[in-house]
Amino acid sequence: MKIAVVGATGMVGQVMLQVLHERGFENHEILPVASDKSKGKEVAFADKKLKVIGLKDALEAKPDMALFSAGGGTSLEWAPKFAEQGCYVIDNSSAWRMEEGIPLVVPEINGDLLEKGKYIIANPNCSTIQMLMVLAPLHRKYGIDRVVVSTYQSITGTGVKAVQQLENEKQGLSGEMAYPYPIHENALPHCDVFMENGYTKEEMKLVNETHKILDPTIAVTATAVRIPVKGGHSESVNLEFKSEYQISDLKRLLAESPGISLQDNTDVNQYPMPRYAEGKDEVFVGRIRRDLSKVNALNLWIVADNLRKGAATNAVQIAEMLQEKGIV
Numbered sequence: 001m002k003i004a005v006v007g008a009t010g011m012v013g014q015v016m017l018q019v020l021h022e023r024g025f026e027n028h029e030i031l032p033v034a035s036d037k038s039k040g041k042e043v044a045f046a047d048k049k050l051k052v053i054g055l056k057d058a059l060e061a062k063p064d065m066a067l068f069s070a071g072g073g074t075s076l077e078w079a080p081k082f083a084e085q086g087c088y089v090i091d092n093s094s095a096w097r098m099e100e101g102i103p104l105v106v107p108e109i110n111g112d113l114l115e116k117g118k119y120i121i122a123n124p125n126c127s128t129i130q131m132l133m134v135l136a137p138l139h140r141k142y143g144i145d146r147v148v149v150s151t152y153q154s155i156t157g158t159g160v161k162a163v164q165q166l167e168n169e170k171q172g173l174s175g176e177m178a179y180p181y182p183i184h185e186n187a188l189p190h191c192d193v194f195m196e197n198g199y200t201k202e203e204m205k206l207v208n209e210t211h212k213i214l215d216p217t218i219a220v221t222a223t224a225v226r227i228p229v230k231g232g233h234s235e236s237v238n239l240e241f242k243s244e245y246q247i248s249d250l251k252r253l254l255a256e257s258p259g260i261s262l263q264d265n266t267d268v269n270q271y272p273m274p275r276y277a278e279g280k281d282e283v284f285v286g287r288i289r290r291d292l293s294k295v296n297a298l299n300l301w302i303v304a305d306n307l308r309k310g311a312a313t314n315a316v317q318i319a320e321m322l323q324e325k326g327i328v
């Protein structure tokens with residue numbers, strides 16, 4: 001099978017190549033694709049070096065699948081071109097996520113939406129994926145009425161420029177700014193751009209994507225904050241359930257849910273942290289505790305590597321599911 005990775009020189013694209021190798025795709029033909037200015041560059045895949053090609057050449061190569069992480073503009077222009085020639089596109093940008101008829105997929109939650117002929121598939125936003133991995137089993141069992149989430153997001157979600165800004169600031173150097181303010185020793189309540197309703201696009205992604213993937217009747221409100229860490233995104237989540245619950249049952253349900261790792265024992269200071277989630281595919285959950293201020297309510301803490309389960313691994317799992325279902 002021929003698989004294109006569009007945006008192969010970017011942070012997520014690089015992790016896509018790594019995850020494809022880790023999950024046994026090295027015997028397939030991998031086409032690293034990037035903008036014309038990157039054509040001819042080499043990227044590592046398995047024990048090989050692959051030459052980067054441009055989008056036109058990739059289209060002519062007629063790949064069976066194309067994993068996109070090259071920005072919304074590239075996805076809007078090129079995903080339909082690949083789809084028109086029967087290529088299944090798994091797009092990590094926000095371009096197609098809310099489009100009617102485009103499946104927005106977390107395989108463990110709604111992989112059943114993958115169908116022959118639905119050639120463009122949207123990968124949800126990283127902060128949505130990790131939150132819904134935990135909320136989905138809870139919603140199925142207890143019914144969720146309301147979600148209040150505050151995120152503490154890694155600078156890797158912004159990209160290389162942000163990582164460099166933090167490095168510069170830690171060394172007292174000036175340089176290009178990815179953010180309007182210093183990120184070192186700071187917290188910016190500003191992920192993506194502000195909208196007219198006073199929320200950022202990142203906050204509205206959590207609202208809108210939860211409605212599309214899980215249930216449009218769930219009330220969701222979000223605050224997205226950027227903090228100077230690299231390992232992954234953290235989220236403080238408050239849930240209001242329709243029904244009562246036993247903490248022990250709820251913890252067991254999460255511990256038994258695919259893709260979730262329970263780290264929840266305050267007797268030994270065990271709880272999820274981004275520093276230790278980095279490079280892993282699980283969604284880590286802990287600090288699970290009854291909300292003492294409201295009946296049938298709960299607080300918990302969710303951490304995941306935003307470049308892996310939040311982006312690359314989720315996309316590769318969709319590719320695996322397309323194969324498992326015989327769609328590709």
Ligand code: 2RA
Pocket residue numbers: 125126127153154156157158191192202306
């Ligand atoms: C961020 N979720 O963290 C967005 C895009 N990756 O900036």
